[in-house]
Amino acid sequence: MIKTEPHVQAKPYVGLALGMVIPLLLTLVDWPFRRMLTPSNILLVYLLGVFFIALRFGLWPSICASLFSAGAFAYFFAPPIFSFAIADQENLVGLAVMLIVGAFTSKQAENVRTQALVAKYRERRASALYYLSKELAEARLEHEIIAIGVRHIYAEFNTRNTILFPGQHGRVCYPVKPAFAISLRGANLEVASWVFRHQKIAGHHSAHYPDAEAIYWPMNGSAGCVGVLVMEPISRQRLFLVEQHQLLETFVNQVIHTLERARLAEQAKEATLKMQSETLRNSLLSSISHDLRTPLATIVGAASTLAVDEERLSIDSRRNLVHVIHEEAHRMSDLTTKILEMARLEAGEIQLNRQWYEPEELVGSALRRLDKKLKQRLINVQIATSQALIFVDAVLLQQVMVNLLDNADKYSPVDQAIDVSVNTASSSVLISIADRGLGIPVGFEQRIFDKFFQIHAESAQSGVGLGLSICRAIVEAHGGEILVINRSGGGSVFQLQLPLLECPPTIDPEV
Amino acid sequence: MKTNKPLILLIEDDPPFRQLLTTTLENQDYSVLSSETGREGLHIARNQAPQLSILDLGLPDIDGQEVIRRLRLWSELPIIVLSARNQENDITLALDNGADDYLTKPFNNGELLSRIKALLRRISTTSESDLKLFQVGDLKVELHKRKIFVDAKEVHLTPIEFNLLSILVRNAGFVVTHRQLLEKVWGASYIGNSHYLRIYMGQLRHKLESDPARPRYILTEAGVGYRLNDEES
Numbered sequence: 001m002i003k004t005e006p007h008v009q010a011k012p013y014v015g016l017a018l019g020m021v022i023p024l025l026l027t028l029v030d031w032p033f034r035r036m037l038t039p040s041n042i043l044l045v046y047l048l049g050v051f052f053i054a055l056r057f058g059l060w061p062s063i064c065a066s067l068f069s070a071g072a073f074a075y076f077f078a079p080p081i082f083s084f085a086i087a088d089q090e091n092l093v094g095l096a097v098m099l100i101v102g103a104f105t106s107k108q109a110e111n112v113r114t115q116a117l118v119a120k121y122r123e124r125r126a127s128a129l130y131y132l133s134k135e136l137a138e139a140r141l142e143h144e145i146i147a148i149g150v151r152h153i154y155a156e157f158n159t160r161n162t163i164l165f166p167g168q169h170g171r172v173c174y175p176v177k178p179a180f181a182i183s184l185r186g187a188n189l190e191v192a193s194w195v196f197r198h199q200k201i202a203g204h205h206s207a208h209y210p211d212a213e214a215i216y217w218p219m220n221g222s223a224g225c226v227g228v229l230v231m232e233p234i235s236r237q238r239l240f241l242v243e244q245h246q247l248l249e250t251f252v253n254q255v256i257h258t259l260e261r262a263r264l265a266e267q268a269k270e271a272t273l274k275m276q277s278e279t280l281r282n283s284l285l286s287s288i289s290h291d292l293r294t295p296l297a298t299i300v301g302a303a304s305t306l307a308v309d310e311e312r313l314s315i316d317s318r319r320n321l322v323h324v325i326h327e328e329a330h331r332m333s334d335l336t337t338k339i340l341e342m343a344r345l346e347a348g349e350i351q352l353n354r355q356w357y358e359p360e361e362l363v364g365s366a367l368r369r370l371d372k373k374l375k376q377r378l379i380n381v382q383i384a385t386s387q388a389l390i391f392v393d394a395v396l397l398q399q400v401m402v403n404l405l406d407n408a409d410k411y412s413p414v415d416q417a418i419d420v421s422v423n424t425a426s427s428s429v430l431i432s433i434a435d436r437g438l439g440i441p442v443g444f445e446q447r448i449f450d451k452f453f454q455i456h457a458e459s460a461q462s463g464v465g466l467g468l469s470i471c472r473a474i475v476e477a478h479g480g481e482i483l484v485i486n487r488s489g490g491g492s493v494f495q496l497q498l499p500l501l502e503c504p505p506t507i508d509p510e511v
Numbered sequence: 512m513k514t515n516k517p518l519i520l521l522i523e524d525d526p527p528f529r530q531l532l533t534t535t536l537e538n539q540d541y542s543v544l545s546s547e548t549g550r551e552g553l554h555i556a557r558n559q560a561p562q563l564s565i566l567d568l569g570l571p572d573i574d575g576q577e578v579i580r581r582l583r584l585w586s587e588l589p590i591i592v593l594s595a596r597n598q599e600n601d602i603t604l605a606l607d608n609g610a611d612d613y614l615t616k617p618f619n620n621g622e623l624l625s626r627i628k629a630l631l632r633r634i635s636t637t638s639e640s641d642l643k644l645f646q647v648g649d650l651k652v653e654l655h656k657r658k659i660f661v662d663a664k665e666v667h668l669t670p671i672e673f674n675l676l677s678i679l680v681r682n683a684g685f686v687v688t689h690r691q692l693l694e695k696v697w698g699a700s701y702i703g704n705s706h707y708l709r710i711y712m713g714q715l716r717h718k719l720e721s722d723p724a725r726p727r728y729i730l731t732e733a734g735v736g737y738r739l740n741d742e743e744s
Contacts, residue, residue: 333617356706358713362723365731381724389706395599396736505706511670
């Protein structure tokens, strides 16, 4: 049998009082008509009242109404009038029927009412669970899930609560995130640890630690206890009703499952990341070993020749060897810089030092870095005089332009110009570097930005295939995009799109 | 050991690199005193009166920045700092702490030698009279008359543009950091407003350079500052 909560039913004494008042009222109503109505009709009117009381207020008020109705009927209407004696046998039968009907109806009504109440509760629980699941389904992060759990338990059970988890050392500890207004503060860690270890309920009025102020509830997941729910016992009765207990269990289970899911997803992500970084490390290692060994072999060879055969070498040979060492060392240095740069970008160590710059200045400094290389090359630069400032990390953006200009120089004939232009679109600044080189084969437009990808691997000009991936990482760190399009008439255009995040600052004109 | 060779203090913790620089400098007729640590370097600076010091920022004992700060408390000794690439912040900090110039590893020794020469030259010519006329390529600056000529044509600058240019001229051949320029021209409260500097430098480039996108005189060192080129290359 389901216990209903007392406050949901109408207050019992109201029912009892009405059980007395209604028969008296009916007596007053019937009194003027006593000449016209037979006693059995009057009994029916009383029965109506009893029926009403039974429906609304349950058994005891209806018995009370029956007795009062019987008394009133006997006293006022059943001959002899103004005495409780009843002369007529029929009226006695009528009275008995009335009492039975009252009792029976009230019992039935109470059943119906209880069922309705149960249905209402079930519906409320279902909707509470539905909203909890709905919110949990959208949560991804552990602290979000915990927040949702705490909030919903508070809303449904009207009790301040908090969820404790084991920390680094495997012992239950206080949450690291700041508490909400509805969080329970001051949980007893000793009790929580005990609950976590024994996976039994403890605290307020339970078998263990009954003196504790809060209730400690173990959160058992598929792989043992995950944490401890600590609740203020606002309404013990509410919490220890079987259905409520089950509901709380369901709530907690939902939270646990979502947490476990999130943790699994997190682990999977970490595993993938680890695998990716493993792969990166391996490819880095293999590329380092291959690309650095080649120039190193040359340097070691040339230097040892210089050291051993110094007297026998002609001036010219010596000069050649020194020149070779110099060149190869530079190549190694470039490679090392690129590999380190990529590793730094990959590790997410890049903190953008953004400031406002004139694009012209950035282009100028990039061209200057390549001054020696670009001596023979014609470079056309097109920048509007009214070009606004852009908010970038100058060092990194210069690196991007140096890499692109260097590529343009490497892969296009010496007599062809490189065209650099800066334009402002509606929501971004476009920096283009166009060459008249080989162009990018169809289908490779995305892949050339991948790490260690080279179209012409092992060619004389080959690097490590990191230049463009460094460019992409830097541009994306700026929230921009880099792409390549084949140029009409041959060659390719590399385009940087840097979003205009905010209005460039202006300065007061000089007085 | 008294010689008239300029004495250079080298503070560098990597033995082969120290050896290489010592050899290179001695071949160029400098005397070299080298030390592995910042502490020892400071001690030498105090007792041996070197004319110039070369300092690696990545030292084992004390931070290179601290060495610069301590040196600057009592000495005007010219300092060239060495650092790895991608450490523009360290370089800028070193320059703001009082270092005179910098080189990023790996560098050509020729580069180092020309920086040393320029610094030693600057010590011997610090009087204003030497700054009466600055000339490089087609650019001619007469600071005391506030006159600037490009290709023999006079160019008119606004007061702020002239202030900027005069600071660069006084430090010709050396890098001046963004912070130093902002502080000297606009005042300390403008240090966060680097866009002022960029805009005025842009205006200056457009007035002095034949091709502002490939400047010959006002050179930008990304992330660090500006350098007025003092030799026609």
